[in-house]
Amino acid sequence: MPYFNIDSQKARTYDAIVIGSGISGGWAAKELTEKGLKTLVLERGRDVKHNVDYPTTNMMPWEFEHREKMPLAAREQNPIQSKCYNWKESSSHFFIKDKDQPYVQEKPFDWIQGYQVGGKSLLWARQTQRWSKYDFEGPGRDGFAVEWPIGYDDIAPWYSHVEKFAGITGNKDGIDALPDGEFLTPHEMSCVEKYFKEKVAGNYKDRHIIIGRAAHITDPQQIHYDQGRAKCQHRVMCERGCPFGGYFSSNASTIPWAMKTGNMILRPHSVVHSIIYDEKSSGATSGKATGVRVIDANTKEMMEFYAKIIFVNAAAINTNMILLNSTSSRFPNGLGNDSGTLGKYFAFHNYRARVSGEYDGFLDMTTDGRRPNGSYIPRFRNVYKQETDFLRGYAAGFSASRTSRSDYSQEGIALKESLLNPQPGNWRVGSHMMGETIPKETNYVALDPNLKDPYGLPQVRMSVDYDDNDEKMVKDYLEQLTEMFTMAGFTNIRTSDSKQAPGLDIHEMGGVRMGKDPKTSMLNKYHQLHAVPNVFVTDGASMTSTSTQNPSLTYMAFTARAADYAVKEMKKKNL
Numbered sequence: 084m085p086y087f088n089i090d091s092q093k094a095r096t097y098d099a100i101v102i103g104s105g106i107s108g109g110w111a112a113k114e115l116t117e118k119g120l121k122t123l124v125l126e127r128g129r130d131v132k133h134n135v136d137y138p139t140t141n142m143m144p145w146e147f148e149h150r151e152k153m154p155l156a157a158r159e160q161n162p163i164q165s166k167c168y169n170w171k172e173s174s175s176h177f178f179i180k181d182k183d184q185p186y187v188q189e190k191p192f193d194w195i196q197g198y199q200v201g202g203k204s205l206l207w208a209r210q211t212q213r214w215s216k217y218d219f220e221g222p223g224r225d226g227f228a229v230e231w232p233i234g235y236d237d238i239a240p241w242y243s244h245v246e247k248f249a250g251i252t253g254n255k256d257g258i259d260a261l262p263d264g265e266f267l268t269p270h271e272m273s274c275v276e277k278y279f280k281e282k283v284a285g286n287y288k289d290r291h292i293i294i295g296r297a298a299h300i301t302d303p304q305q306i307h308y309d310q311g312r313a314k315c316q317h318r319v320m321c322e323r324g325c326p327f328g329g330y331f332s333s334n335a336s337t338i339p340w341a342m343k344t345g346n347m348i349l350r351p352h353s354v355v356h357s358i359i360y361d362e363k364s365s366g367a368t369s370g371k372a373t374g375v376r377v378i379d380a381n382t383k384e385m386m387e388f389y390a391k392i393i394f395v396n397a398a399a400i401n402t403n404m405i406l407l408n409s410t411s412s413r414f415p416n417g418l419g420n421d422s423g424t425l426g427k428y429f430a431f432h433n434y435r436a437r438v439s440g441e442y443d444g445f446l447d448m449t450t451d452g453r454r455p456n457g458s459y460i461p462r463f464r465n466v467y468k469q470e471t472d473f474l475r476g477y478a479a480g481f482s483a484s485r486t487s488r489s490d491y492s493q494e495g496i497a498l499k500e501s502l503l504n505p506q507p508g509n510w511r512v513g514s515h516m517m518g519e520t521i522p523k524e525t526n527y528v529a530l531d532p533n534l535k536d537p538y539g540l541p542q543v544r545m546s547v548d549y550d551d552n553d554e555k556m557v558k559d560y561l562e563q564l565t566e567m568f569t570m571a572g573f574t575n576i577r578t579s580d581s582k583q584a585p586g587l588d589i590h591e592m593g594g595v596r597m598g599k600d601p602k603t604s605m606l607n608k609y610h611q612l613h614a615v616p617n618v619f620v621t622d623g624a625s626m627t628s629t630s631t632q633n634p635s636l637t638y639m640a641f642t643a644r645a646a647d648y649a650v651k652e653m654k655k656k657n658l
Contacts, residue, residue, distance in 0.1 A: 105202025109333030
């Protein structure tokens with residue numbers, strides 16, 4: 084390891100280090116710098132500045148060589164990334180190339196990755212639902228996985244905190260299983276979505292159809308103008324980077340806000356090797372991490388940075404990898420891994436199943452413009468008690484839009500007129516499943532003992548799969564949504580199960596789970612490593628269970644809460 088003199092070490096010392104600049108890392112940077120901490124933010128990818136580095140954001144379809152379709156050669160070279168719905172000619176530059184991050188699939192797993200400042204906050208689907216008390220209580224009630232050390236009441240004020248800043252559109256629906264938040268003006272449902280909502284409400288007591296809750300600014304408040312952001316323009320080109328800052332991303336929001344404080348140093352091209360644990364110190368500094376080892380992505384030089392607290396927000400798989408690679412005589416199996424659970428109990432969301440249909444009503448109506456959102460069916464299975472032969476439950480997306488058609492059988496001017504004036508067809512309806520998977524010890528992330536990545540780091544080994552619980556849940560979703568579609572008078576109902584490998588949900592969770600008992604978990608109720616209290620993990624790796632909601636809003640709230648606690652503990656000289 085290189086030797087640095089005292090002056091050099093001092094120049095590399097900060098109050099806090101944040102590993103990762105995506106959704107949770109951006110929030111860590113914002114909260115810590117706002118509270119006065121000199122904070123180093125390490126990002127393994129390149130810098131992407133809001134507006135400056137969105138090369139396709141204002142391009143028209145005809146300006147792309149392949150009309151946004153990726154050529155066959157690119158798809159063949161990137162068999163994993165190319166499976167993502169957002170991987171296209173206008174946005175592929177925000178994804179890695181498969182060859183740049185090889186990994187071992189003991190079982191098939193599609194790992195979608197975006198390495199740049201902002202991470203996948205440039206690419207996410209922007210759906211933001213709160214957890215309810217029933218979601219936190221699930222593991223304790225059914226005894227599968229460990230109990231959460233926190234509940235809804237602990238997180239509720241932090242949900243409000245991040246919602247107001249990020250800008251969340253939604254409607255106050257009064258559903259106890261899906262708490263209301265701090266909402267901007269909601270998007271509007273289509274007439275068929277409203278019709279379905281009414282039919283479901285009239286036939287089921289426990290099922291609801293609501294407009295989605297999404298990180299889009301529909302009604303800008305002063306806090307959004309202060310960030311330099313404006314109203315969402317409904318362009319539905321979000322994956323290119325939004326020049327208006329109309330949807331929440333680290334690039335448009337938290338990173339520039341942190342930069343404005345003067346307390347943040349952003350270092351891109353910094354691949355974290357490991358966290359440094361001090362085995363020699365005694366007294367107040369004993370049992371703590373002192374810094375982070377980093378490989379410069381361009382020069383491959385190894386260097387060290389130091390801080391009093393470290394937030395690990397590298398996204399779930401990389402966070403697991405960093406901790407597993409942070410070994411010492413005190414922690415031979417990974418930093419803080421006294422429980423032996425590090426890398427284990429990994430989980431995800433099951434997006435395999437879909438139901439579609441048609442509706443021949445409302446033929447005098449159609450939709451106008453674009454809507455960067457859809458409708459949502461909150462979880463209704465096993466919410467309050469165990470009711471089915473499978474554990475936990477699923478939520479679902481729902482949307483309805485009207486098709487248009489042209490008569491291609493004509494020729495000449497008649498064909499031209501038909502193409503220019505398509506006639507409306509039937510309404511099409513569709514739903515996709517978002518199922519909770521149960522964290523299991525057999526689903527794990529590990530380091531390969533032999534294979535290395537381009538930076539000389541051990542490659543990740545993924546062993547993650549579905550189980551019988553998932554199969555039962557898929558079956559129930561298809562049955563229940565088919566029943567609901569039939570009840571509403573939808574026709575030509577079709578069901579499908581893609582059988583896709585885990586990973587395409589892009590909701591990786593677990594491996595560094597929270598818990599009450601250090602013998603069965605990695606983190607305490609404030610996201611501190613039980614055994615190394617100045618290291619915090621607040622991204623998806625920290626999740627004890629997955630519930631059914633899109634998880635990013637919860638990561639934001641967790642991060643803001645943990646940062647507030649960390650700063651208070653520092654002031655008390657406990658860290």
